[in-house]
Amino acid sequence: MFFNIKLGLLAAAVAAASADDGNLRKLHDVRSHETHDVRSHGKNGVNRVESKSRSGGTQTQPCVLVERVQETEEGAEKSWYCLLKGEDALEAGFSVAIEGIGFVNDAYDGKLCSGTIEMLATNAVINSSELTLTITADSEITFPPVQNRRKLKSSTGIQKALVVRVTTSDGKAPEPSAAQMSDKVFGTSGDIVNAKSVFEGCSHGKMKVVPATGDGVINGVIEITSSAVSIPKGDHAIYNDVLEKLETHFSVTDLASIFEFVLIGIPDGTMKGAWAYAQTPYSIYGDPNILYPTMTVHEMGHNLNLHHANEGTSKEGVNGDHQGMMGYVIDHDEGLAAKLCYNPAKNYYIGWYSDRLQDVKPQIAEYSGKLIGVGNYDKISGDDKIVLKLAGPPGDEDYYIGYNHASGWNEGTHESINEVTVVKQKPGFEISTKVASLKQGQEYKISNYLDLGKDVTIKVTQVDANTATGFAAVQICFGACGSSPATPAPVSTTPAPVSPTPAPVSPSGGCTDDANWKDTDDWGCAEYKSNAVCDPYGDWAVDGVSANNACCHCKGSGPSSTPAPVSTTPAPVSPSGGCTDDANWKDTDDWGCAEYKSNEMCDPNGDWAVNGVSADNACCHCK
Secondary structure, X not given: OOOOOOOOOOOOOOOOOOXXXXXXXXXXXXXXXXXXXXXXXXXXXXXXXXXXXXXXXXXXXOEEEEEEEEEEOOEEXXXXXXXXXXXXXXXXXXXXXXXXXXXXXXXXXXXXOXXXXXXXXXXXXXXXXXXXXXXOOXXXXXXXXXXXXXXXXXXXXXXEEEEEEEEOOOOOOOOOOHHHHHHHHXXXXXXXXXXXXXXXXXXXXXXXXXXXXXXXXXXXXXXXXXXXXXXXXXXXXXXXXXXXXXXXXXXXXXXXXOOOEEEEEEOOOOXXXXXXXXXXXXXXXXXXXXXXXXXXXXXHHHHOOOOOEEEOOOHHHOOOOOOOOOOOOOOOOOOHHHOOOOOHHHHHHHOOOHHHEEEEOOXXXXXXXXXXXHHHHHHOOOOOXXXXXXXXXXXXXXXXXXXXXXXXXXXXXXXXXXXXXXXXXXXXXXXXXXXXEEOOOOEEEEOOHHHOOOOEEEEEEEEEOOOOOOEEEEEEEEEOOOOOOOOOOOOOOOOOOOOOOOOOOOOOOOOOOOOOOOOOOOOOHHHHHHOOOOOOOOOOOEOOEOHHHHOHHHOOOOOOOOOOOOOOOOOOOOOOOOOOOOOOOOOOOOOOHHHHHHXXXXXXXXXXXXXXXXXXXXXXXXX
């Protein structure tokens, strides 16, 4: 969560916030995204369907801006929605499509970020029949201050999934039966390759999708009759109506409180493809796409905060990285074609391989070692890695390097088979782009790395494709790689002397955070950096000093320009020159150091401490 609470990195559409619960958010230049449980608009016994008596009204309460991405055979279609609350939700339901998003984008300086911003537009018209919010040039658009941050949706542990088979009011229903849907999502009748088995296989048991239970639920599936009709592009109305009916059926105000995933299958002719709101439980499938693991695992990947995977920069490259599930891999149902996981950038953030990730800084220490494919993660040994990360320029994309080994639950990967792939992506919920696929003996150069005057070379020196013991040997060199493997710089066991004098700013752009600075929420530079946010407008400044003045991570990201004061307090140095996580420590939500590191979070206020021990005490990442 953001801001003293575990953050959710949010997505191509997102979880929403509840006005009744005070779920609001920090604004401005948020580059990784928080999660909020999906709101209920039917509290206090109000029936929303009966309340929709007007065809139009004006917006009265702030709504959360979210970007929705829908997969079709033609590619990805993007659009912006607003997640409503209060009387506005009674008017039109959970969400409305925004008409006039350009006015909102201009008002926010072109930096809209899905799921992190609340917006209120005067004179904006809510049309409950069209399910739209129309904003014009005459609308005064404001972005209210926000607070109260919630925890990131977990990608580990038991995940209860509810499948909803929807019959519309005109009698149309999906062709697959409830039993067929259950088998294709959970394998309840013996299906081998399904959403449940793919997630459990790719995560090596760290994430287990299980069928939901409850009144009317059979093998994880419930059948619902919607008041909406089956018409082209009628999915939005069906979605709003089905969520309301499910809340009523289960007597809850928030389905996210009882289910981790809700997959909605709707009749043919209503929509193409499928779509999902990220960091919420919800995904919806045009018939018969709920049967295909490559569709369900892709959309549920959005729920887990994974964005799309492109290849190159052309239009044809959109969703074109088919080494993993976040590219568009069409409607594969069984066998090898449906047995694949995610690409290196997604694997870095998913949280399943956090003990086998390494950040490489070749300008300090060149790298030489082995990469293992995700399918053989359970066989990994020694110092072998799953993903290597090279930092890009501040605010730009980083590089992620992995071995796309066709083995285990990744044996059906569709391209770059048994090759080392290089993928670029900004941190958090962002689209990735594959830039290289390397065979043995091939290399990829990053020109003038970080403006340091030298190229970085990624070279594959050996590829072993054996399904049980395969690996790729990789060198990462500052400059050209020699004929022999690069030798990493030795790690000193003697702590470096600490000077009481502030570190000078280096010609290459070095910088020192102000260790004593805190904002109005008691956040320091560490929290801003770990959550990848800044404060360019000084909303949380103290005595005129904001994160953009005090923190190296934020300098140059907005209007604030006062130079950061330099701390004279030396960082503590371990007597052994290293650090070891407490492998036995778990927080109140059963998160360990691996989860904190993979999600780039800490707990400086001890909100999830156990017996007085928090992540900041137990985990090297947070110390």
